[in-house]
Amino acid sequence: MSSTATDHIVSHAAGAVLWRAAGPTASDIEVAVVHRPRYDDWSLPKGHLDPGETAPVAAVRELEEETGHSAVLGAFLKRVEYRIARGRKAVDYFSARVSGDVRSGFTPNEEVDELRWCTPPEAKGLLSYESDSEVLDLQTALPQQRTTLLLVRHAKAGKREHWAGDDDLRPLSDAGERQASALREMLATFGPDRVVSAPLLRCVQTVQGVAEDIGTEVAHETALSERSHAADPDAAVRRIVEIAADGGTPVVCSQGGVIPHVVETLAARGGVPLPATKRDGVAAKKGSLWQLTFDGRGRLVGANYLPSALPTPLPA
Structure with missing residues (x-):
């Protein structure tokens, strides 16, 4: 089958499951879920790559812009693709650990007006999209070490x-x-x-x-x-x-x-x-x-x- 213009990646974004320790064992974590007023949805933090930017650099930048937290990337989780008007959009997701002071940072803004730290089951119940839930499942399935x-x-x-x-x-x-x-x-x-x-x-x-x-x-x-x-x-x-x-x-x-x-x-x-x-x-x-x-x-x-x-x- 021949490809068409709508088969090509025309928009590239990156995001992450941002997590922090919440207990004595490696499995005790909380993850960040953000509310976007423009769409009135709850999602994992993510955003478009700037011109010439790589997915890892964009993911860290977007995490800081949307959550106020600096982060260190870990495992690659998944690329999610879906169709938009001009073609296909790809979003690359990483696991990301909060670095620095986890209690400081978030300020409501035009893109994100609320951030919640949730256990993974709580986050799954809050997320608006099945694709985000699937990415979160991959995070929880990672080996603890x-x-x-x-x-x-x-x-x-x-x-x-x-x-x-x-x-x-x-x-x-x-x-x-x-x-x-x-x-x-x-x-x-x-x-x-x-x-x-x-x-x-x-x-x-x-x-x-x-x-x-x-x-x-x-x-x-x-x-x-x-x-x-x-x-x-x-x-x-x-x-x-x-x-x-x-x-x-x-x-x-x-x-x-x-x-x-x-x-x-x-x-x-x-x-x-x-x-x-x-x-x-x-x-x-x-x-x-x-x-x-x-x-x-x-x-x-x-x-x-x-x-x-x-x-x-x-x-x-």
Whole structure:
């Protein structure tokens, strides 16, 4: 069947299940539900992406604008699509934990005139849309112990044939520097706590800014390089699982010859369906990111692909 104009995504938004701790165990949480006077409905906080904005950055911005709270993103939950007059609208939803003072922030405004903190069952009874309830169900189904691992392919570094020196020392190009800067902003929304990279200059440079932002050094890991992968294809898989098992929110930078195998292998082991990103396999474009969610045993339970944080194609 041929596609029509109304089949295309013409509007892109992002939102989250914003939650805060409400008891002694990890399952004791409250979630934020907002009332929008324009529609007279109760919904999860969300809003449209600004031009050139990524879904994670938009989600955090919209959460602060609508609820008054800063937040740290966690697992990707779901993309909801529905038809509007001009085509289709897509809304990407994340899990998001309140950061900072949870008692301050909300001020009624034109978009949102009321915010309620509810238990998940209370929120389901309040939400106006079934799609929001389904997103909330995915939040409550997340494992209580989980790790968000951010697997990055290094940014653009020019063409290999134009570099006369050691290829391991080939630096980012100007376009790659811009990609790395945009990645730095997007990765910050997840609250990373450590940074690991293949020991190639272009990989380290891609995530150096993230390490500087959190006051740490980039740890080098040879198993993440294509050279190591050629000798032992599963070495990177084992190392990724080990890093995830340590918990927290690690940023890991590797190469295009490694990432597809890692993602495919982990997804097959965990029974995780991968988003359709590329006809001939798993996508891993330069400057892109796989957001991988693991349970406490190091098993993959969710995967989300985020293309380059820059919206337009760049020269190498």
